[in-house]
Each structure stands twice: as C-alpha cells, then as structure tokens.
Amino acid sequence: MKTKRPHAKSVENFNRYRFYSERAVKAEQTGNYKDAIVHWQLASLSANETNKAWAENRKAFCERMKRKPF
DSSP, X not given: OOOOOTXXXXXXXXXXXXXXXXXXXXHHHTTOHHHHHHHHHHHHHTOOHHHHHHHHHHHHHHHHHHHSOO
16 A cells, blocks of 8 residues: 655655755755855756747856856
8 A cells, every 4th residue: 555745855846856856945045155056057958949048048047147146
C-alpha cells in the first residue's frame, strides 16, 4: 500500500526554468551576482525561446554587474 505524501512535489510538475529563475532573482536582489549568473545559465537550459532570451539577457546583466556595478 502506498502512502500519500501531501507535501512532496511531483517530479512531473517540477518546472526547472521557474525553479532556477526564482533563485536567480533572489540572488540578484541580494547582490549575489556570481550565484545569479549560474542560476540564469541553468534556467536557460530548460526554457522556451522567449524565456531563454530573457535568461540569457539577465545572465549578461549579472556578468556586467559583477565586473562593474553602477
């Protein structure tokens, strides 16, 4: 008999793009551009065309901010 796990997320419903993009946003907000770059890169691997362009642009922004912030 299988037991139900009400708090366990289904692997089928896991959205990699959303998972990594939300982590990237949090890293950006705290000024941790090094981690944000990694998360945006991972998000772009699982994104559709529109989201892929967004993730790549955000990654480029974070690379720039890491080198020379405003």
